[in-house]
Amino acid sequence: MSLSLLSRYAFFAACLLSTLIGLAFLDQTWLWPVLLLTAALSLIGIGDLLQTRQAVRRNYPILGNIRYLVEGIRPEIRQYLLEGDGDKLPFSRAQRSLVYARAKNEGAGKAFGTLLDVYQNGYEFISHSMRPAPLADPASFRVSIGGPQCRQPYSASLFNISAMSFGSLSGNAIKALNKGARLGDFAHDTGEGSISPHHREHGGDLIWEIGSGYFGCRDSEGRFDPQRFAEQAASPQVKMIEIKLSQGAKPGHGGILPKHKITAEISATRGVPMGQDCVSPSRHSTFSSPLELLQFIAQLRELSDGKPVGFKLCLGHPWEFMGIAKAMLESGILPDFIVIDGTEGGTGAAPLEFTDHLGVPMREGLLFVHNTLVGLNLRDQIRLGASGKIVSAFDIACVLAIGADWANAARGFMFAIGCIQSQSCHTNKCPTGVATQDPLRQRALVVEDKAQRVHNFHRNTLEALAEMLAAAGLEHPDQLDARHLVRRMSATEIKLFAQQHQFLKPGELLEGPIASDFYARMWQMARADSFEAAQA
Structure with a gap:
């Protein structure tokens, strides 16, 4: 003992x-x-x-x-x-309280006004209308994902569970998340640790994330195995395939799951041997250029019988993403979706300097990707997801206003299943059974109870979004844009998001003139045949 x-x-x-x-x-x-x-x-x-x-x-x-x-x-x-001093944790006390209240179906109202300083720089709000709209049905807040090259488009919820792997989370945590997703008819991203029996038990919709380790679809040497991929992707539960290029908390950094933490279940799920460290390389071995990435996307789409295939990234060098965009034009191959993560995203396995100082914040990355696709007349064929410290309905509204089609959340759903931010994920001693492989500790997390809380959190958050939209005079999230969101710039100045951010016009990168010197320079530096920058 x-x-x-x-x-x-x-x-x-x-x-x-x-x-x-x-x-x-x-x-x-x-x-x-x-x-x-x-x-x-x-x-x-x-x-x-x-x-x-x-x-x-x-x-x-x-x-x-x-x-x-x-x-x-x-x-x-x-x-x-x-x-x-709870507000120095990755998520504030107020955010956690909001999630807990919604997960438990408790009222999330506050007496005596807001606790926020509305005159502090950075305060954000939605403008309301003199004529509020009728309240929309949150069940209608869905987005069809699948471009012209996709044969099995997926109708996704506007709010889904972001990537968290089995191994990082306990089996009971995965079961609770997936059952909650099934109850609420929304999607559960597997994370790069592949599809475990815990993901399959309750039949919730899955987004299968494939990272540089190709877990669940690799050969004995750690290379991509098309046959193993096709076998897994054939499952009706798998709705979309997501290639992870990078994640917000540690972009450009690989990872190691130490051999002493690899259980028989993790070994079988990932397709890795026990008794050896499980290594996630810092980059993919299947492709090395934008054009090769798109060819890999086309291969996965064909092997999955036409399911939506896309990629996730935390934006880094801007010319690299524009290189992918140029490769889209050159090859005619389009991803069905792109998920933009941000440096503010979370993980229990990132070096401190990476967490604090590497990668582009989510909103800036989202706006850049959105603008690039608009400037190439490709935006209506590619859906955009956003992931990075999204907890509330207002967080969702903010990313929708600057270009996202849907939002993903990780930590918010972790709060819903009981996470208290003890910051002991790496110790295998999580007190709530969320982030541990200790069978006795994870026994504390009761799947039936926590699955209902996951469902409640999702439903109540979208209901709150519907109420905010109605107050702004809008009947559907599709109507929300940068004119409706406002940010305080100083004690005496506020700006609409539409004034604060620059938005490219349709076809601007193709037809010119390009009004932004920054976008013009990045476009000139981008290469379809390489992630390296061309001489500008």
Whole structure:
């Protein structure tokens, strides 16, 4: 039995043992108060182990109740005793509270006005209309993904689960996310760790992400295996194929899953041997140029019998993406979708400098990709997703206004299944069973309960988006654009997103003149045959 396990259950075990010893000495009346106390605590501990709604109590019987007791006292005391300086965590206290409330179907309103400083630089809001629109049905907020070269287009929700791999998350966490996706009719991105039995158990729609390790479709040397890919892609549960070029938190960086963390399930899911470190290279071996990337996309589309195929990236050198765009024109091959991640995205396995200082933030990357496709008259044939610290309905509205067709969220859905940001993902000791492979710890996460919370969070977030749109005089997200969002630039100036950002005109990169010197220079530097920049 591990030391960790002993420490988690030691107090509960001591209470049980004390109760049993006390029962043997009932004739000693002076022991009765102690016996009553230990018996009461033992009953609380047994109740903690049997209940299914709070993972911390299941993993820390008796002691775990301290967290929930603190939550019940005054907010300012809770701030310091429970969470400390919580706003310095990757997601603020307010964001977590919003997700928890929506996941539990609780009201998310606030008394006595906003806690935000509306005169602080960076404050953002949606302008409302003097004539609000009728409230739209959030179930209609869907987008058809699949261009002219796709034979099996997918009708996706406007809000989906972003890439999180089995291995990073526990089997129970994957099951809860996928079942929640099935209940709410939205998509669950597998992450690059491939499709596990936990993804398949409840039948929720999957976006299969393929990274540089080609997990689930690799040969013994780690190279892409077309036959294995075709076998997996044939599953009706797989709705789209996503090639991961880079991710926001560590773009241009590979990864290693140490051999001591590779279980038999992970080995079978990824197609890697046990007893060896599992390496994700920093770049793909199947292609080395924009044209080769598009040829790989065409190959995957054919092998998957025409399912939508696209790629995900955190934007880096602008000329590299424009090189892909030039390759689209030269080859005639188009991705069905592109997902833009941002440097603000999260992972438990990124060097600090990468997390803080590498890669383009999501909104800037999204706007650049959107503008490039508009400037080439390709935007209506390629759908754009956005992923990077999206939690609320307002976050979704912001990315839709500057070019996204849909949004993905990772950490928000993790909160919905119980994540408390303990920042212990890398230790395999997650207290809520979300990010651990310890069978006893992940037992605390009850799939049925947390799947319903995933569903609730998705539904309530889209309902909030519908309410915001109606207040702005809009009946559907398609009507939202950069004129409707506003940002405070200083104490005395605000600007519409339409004033703050530059938007290219349709065909501007093809026909000219190109009004932006930056876009003109990047277009000149881009090459279809190489990711290297041409001399400008």
